[in-house]
């Protein structure tokens with residue numbers, strides 16, 4: 283194996299693999315193997331550094347809390363989203379079709395005091 287410069291390591295392997303005859307077979311195989319080893323090492327380093335950053339900034343902890351909040355909110359919505367039965371004896375309410383304002387009482391045929399739309 284001859285001395286490998288950065289250009290040979292990073293580009294020579296791929297170039298030799300793509301274009302046959304541009305390098306000696308043994309040299310190109312060495313360069314490809316070295317490139318793969320470097321790529322694998324860089325990937326392992328990335329994984330280790332990623333885990334370190336996630337631990338330091340407590341990303342996983344925050345993610346767990348966010349998921350818990352989401353699940354609890356979903357459960358709350360499931361309970362609160364059900365149509366509530368109107369209390370007995372409560373006066374009916376009229377909802378404006380235009381601005382969605384809720385007016386107490388049955389105001390059918392009258393006009394919304396907010397937007398003026400016919401209720």
Ligand SMILES: [Zn+2]
Pocket residue numbers: 378379380381382383394395396397398399
């Ligand atoms: Zn209105």
